[in-house]
Amino acid sequence: MLRKIKCFLSFVVLLILFDLSVFAQTPFSQPNIIVIFADDLGYGDVGCFGHPTIQTPYLDQMAHEGIRFTQFYVGANVCTPSRAALMTGRLPIRYGMAGHKRGVLFPDSSKGLPHNELTMAEMLKEAGYQTGIIGKWHLGHVPEFMPNQHGFDFYFGIPYSNDMRPTPKNNRYPPLPLYRNEEVIESGIDQTTLTKRYTAEAIHFIEENKDRPFFLYYPNNFPHVPLYASNDFEGKSERGIYGDVVEELDWSVGQILSTLKQLGLDQNTLVIFTSDNGPWLTQKAHGGSAGLLFEGKGSTYEGGMRVPAIGWWPGTIESGQVSTSLVTSMDLFPTFASLAGGKLPEGKVIDGYDLSPLFKGEAKEVREFVYYYFRDKLHAVRKGPWKAHFTTKPSYSSEPAQEHKVPLLYQIENDPSEKYNVNEAYPEIVAELTRAYEEHLKSFEPAPSIMEARIEE
Incomplete structure (x- = not known):
């Protein structure tokens, strides 16, 4: 009898182990992914990258708990093509998004990211992820090119730059539209509230999807000009209004990381923070700094295309790392595909490389050029x-x-x-x-x- 009981218990243990192994392979074992993309933030505008007066305690802590990339590049030196490179893992020159006379899309543009390009949102959605974008899109604002047509389940934000609003010189432009999915919910928004509203929407998206794998793309409109900060941050930074805006963005990052920790999602979530290009130097005190790098936005010198970047994934990325590896924003697409079990597009050259070996401490370099x-x-x-x-x-x-x-x-x-x-x-x-x-x-x-x-x- 005792022998039968032992055999039965052994069988039950085997069943439990089998169930756990199956569970480990379900989509819930896929890491959540968050990309936070600042606008025109320079290499030298963050505390842990050397700024002497802008206070960024949350980004500094993120770097302390993760990996700071000192040689991270974007795919272009201005907004639209840089975002296209991030979304596709491909150089924008390959599919007509590199620009010619007009470097970016404007409110009078009729085109957008081609639909024969697979976005990281589409790739992750096919892999079982819930996908959301909160912030600036800038890859086409007419209906067929909006985020919901490129793999995003949810959209809240402005479709282009926050300076593309009616002025005496540009009276053809409409008031800035704020979208929720495909509907304009406000026109001519109060930009002082923007970062706080984006933050609240990001937290809500995380909470709503905490029980399934999710991809959140959070491209904040700031610190692109015109600069606006909420009452809690305006006038607080020694760096003036530009510092106020960056410090509020830092707070926003801190709220997102805190939410992940409170929900117990931190060890199953990869967070990337970076910028779309270097600082807009023509804006003088309202623009940022590339630190020790030469030049800024709009140039192919280091200051135009090398940007601050931090990776955070507690339990997977060893804390306190500083990587001098050559890395680009295009590397994120194949990295996410590798981590999520997603499929790369067939018949297309991917200009990015899988960063998983860097995150896991298995390699020092993944790209040559x-x-x-x-x-x-x-x-x-x-x-x-x-x-x-x-x-x-x-x-x-x-x-x-x-x-x-x-x-x-x-x-x-x-x-x-x-x-x-x-x-x-x-x-x-x-x-x-x-x-x-x-x-x-x-x-x-x-x-x-x-x-x-x-x-x-």
Whole structure:
């Protein structure tokens, strides 16, 4: 009898173990994913990246508990193509989103992200995720190009930049519309309330989906000009209104991380914080800083395309890491596909690389090259510590682009400010990067730009 009881108990234990193993493979074992995307935040605008007076305690703590990337690049130096690169894992030049004369989409544009491009939202939705975007879209505002048509189950936000509103010069533009899904719920919104409203919506989305895997994309409109902070933050920063806005954004990040911890979701949630491009230097005190990097938004110098970035995933990403690996925003698409069990698009070149080995401490590097595009033209190439500029142009300048028969060469890890051209001392490196430049250009046919199209067309 005792032997039968032991056999029965062994059988029950096996059943329990079998059920647990099945449960471990269900979609609930997939990590939640959150991407927080600031607008025009510079490399030097965060405390843990060196700003002396802007206080960002929550981002600093996020970096302390996770990994800080010191060489993280975006796919373009202005808004629309940078967001397209993030969403697709592909260089925007491949599908017409690199721009030409108009670098970004405007309220009078009639086009948007092509539907034959798979977004990370669509990929994750197919993998069983609930998907939401809260904030600035800027990949097409006419109905067929809005977020709900590109894989997002939920949308709350403004479809383009917060300065694209009616002015004496732009009286054709409508008042800023605030959308909930496909409906405009407000017109001409009070921007002082925007970050707090975004934060409340983000927390609600997390709470509503806490029992299933979710993807939240939170592209805040700030610190893009015009700058607005709520009463709780206005006038509080030593850096002025720009600092007020960044500090409120930092608070918003803190509220999201706190919610994850309170709900017990922190160890099953990967959070990425970064920016769409470098600081808009023409805005002077209302623009940000690239720190020790040269130039800013609109250029292919480091300050235009290298941005602050932090990864946070308690229990998976070891705390207190500082990574000098070359990483780009396009790497997030294949990383999320790997973690979620999602499928990459067939028949398309993915320009990103899976960062999972970096997150898990299994590798130091995942990519070899970084390509720097100014709209539809390749300006520079980086490999390891070396960067070659084949074309240079100051940001937001009427000066024509300058072509270099012998590219300018910088040892970026020794000279992140790009002050010292060393092409004469390293002809073999110049030759190697020139070959890489030529091979990259020969590897595909750029798609015609769709960025010129206007609504009346």
